[in-house]
Amino acid sequence: MAKPPKNAISPTRSEDYPEWYQQVIKGADLAENSDVRGCMVIKPWGYAIWENMQRRLDDMFKATGHENAYFPLFIPMSFLEKEAEHVEGFAKECAVVTHHRLVDNGQGGLMPDPSAKLEEPLIVRPTSETIIGATFARWVQSYRDLPILINQWANVVRWELRTRMFLRTAEFLWQEGHTVHATAEEAQAETMAILKLYADFAENTMAMPVIQGRKTAGERFPGAVDTLSIEAMMQDRKALQAGTSHFLGQNFAKAQEIKFQSESGELVHAWTTSWGVSTRLIGGLLMTHADDDGLVLPPKLAPAHVVILPIYKNDDQRGDVIAYCESLKAELESEHYDGAPVRVKLDDRDLRGGEKKWQWVKRGVPIRIEVGPRDIAEGKVAFSRRDLGGKPEFLERAGVVKEIAKTLETIQQTLFDRAVKLRDEATVEINSLEEFEKFFAADAPGGLAYCHFVDGPEMEAKLKKLKVTARCIPIDGDAESGECIFTGAASERRGVFARAY
């Protein structure tokens, strides 16, 4: 009789981090690889987390005046050609549709019908700036039509050569916001407001601390004048770009003729922005909070806040235990957390207790409550917090119910505080290239390095050798005179450098 392993997930983070990541996804039943290379199936538990993210973000977008709409999956190939940098950024990873009919290939299979070739190939959207821009060009005539504040929830396809579930897949789900403004200032303000919104969401809903910053030229979105991003640090000390907000200037407006007549009667090009977050956030959520027993979910995103596990030996006990659990569930559900009833799952499947418990541990449910005949007799429950681990506490039933919202908030806060601490411990200021190379040596743990720098090819070359990237220039960083560690030139601000996903 083999003893169960000490941890639910094998290997552990320290043994093999990438493999641990895969196993957490599997253990939590979030997703699996599909029959299509590079594309994944998001399973109900994983999709429920995404739905919770969507709901919250959607409310935030609406509250700031944005409206949802939907644009086509297909984009005429010629649209992509209009913005030079944009082409360069995406052309290499586009799925292309060339035919509209299949015929028998004469060998018992199918092939595209040569007589059904499209006059102009369509590409599957890798992002929608071009087709939305073309649409906006029709919508905008007058300064009175502005601003236009649109968001769409959609799937996009980028034909990636190397994929990792949630972090980089050929198809992924996201939201893309697209706005049009009369002035550069207004568009820049929008870009910044969305960055703040994303940071708010990451920190207060996902409990994932982020750095808000501006991208260097090399990391900018193709076609953007300015790219802002939120950057999070994962438990392996690598950075993850968790959301981007782009000030597109007049680049797309000019490429696509988005023009309007101003108050003074002149015909001028509009200013546009775009911004997005994707299912990649689930990967970030996982790598921020999960441990060697699997996923750990912040209560605000958990599909279930509490799972109740009945424990009984026979059918006689079963009836009593289930009844007690049902009433406990109802009581908990009458409590509110985060503006909605507490989400409770009663797992009465006919499975062994141990196996059942570990399934929920691996799925990351914030609170587990086990109820057996002994607890019923004493008016107690066996109460376990996922973020703490260890043995259950036997608590008074009434107290648990009364405190449930407060407990959930405590868990949410604990996860955030823990993540901040981990990040801060891995953060350093570095003032010389020598120190920098040591910090990012192959066998060093790495982390986030704040350094003076001057953007340019010399820096890019040195970074590439170390497999390090400039993550961003923090927007709340204080101006401070210094010397670029790569070139020695004068610098006014520090940037954040890290290895990244």
Next chain:
RNA sequence: CGGGCUGUAGCUCAGCUUGGUAGAGCGCUGCGUUCGGGACGCAGAGGUCGAAGGUUCAAAUCCUUUCAGCCCGACCA
């Protein structure tokens, strides 16, 4: 697109060197024993061995071709 590797049960894989009735573990189904903890026993279902061609009395095994996938590199707003 270079370099390496793998295709056998739902999953992970053994068998191939030396050709001779298709295997294991997990999972699944049933029955029983267990049960405050990731159980155990017994019985069972499940595979044209990636595909095509060749050698042979005989091919999962040898040869040729082909398809698919994985890893390393290159690439990756």
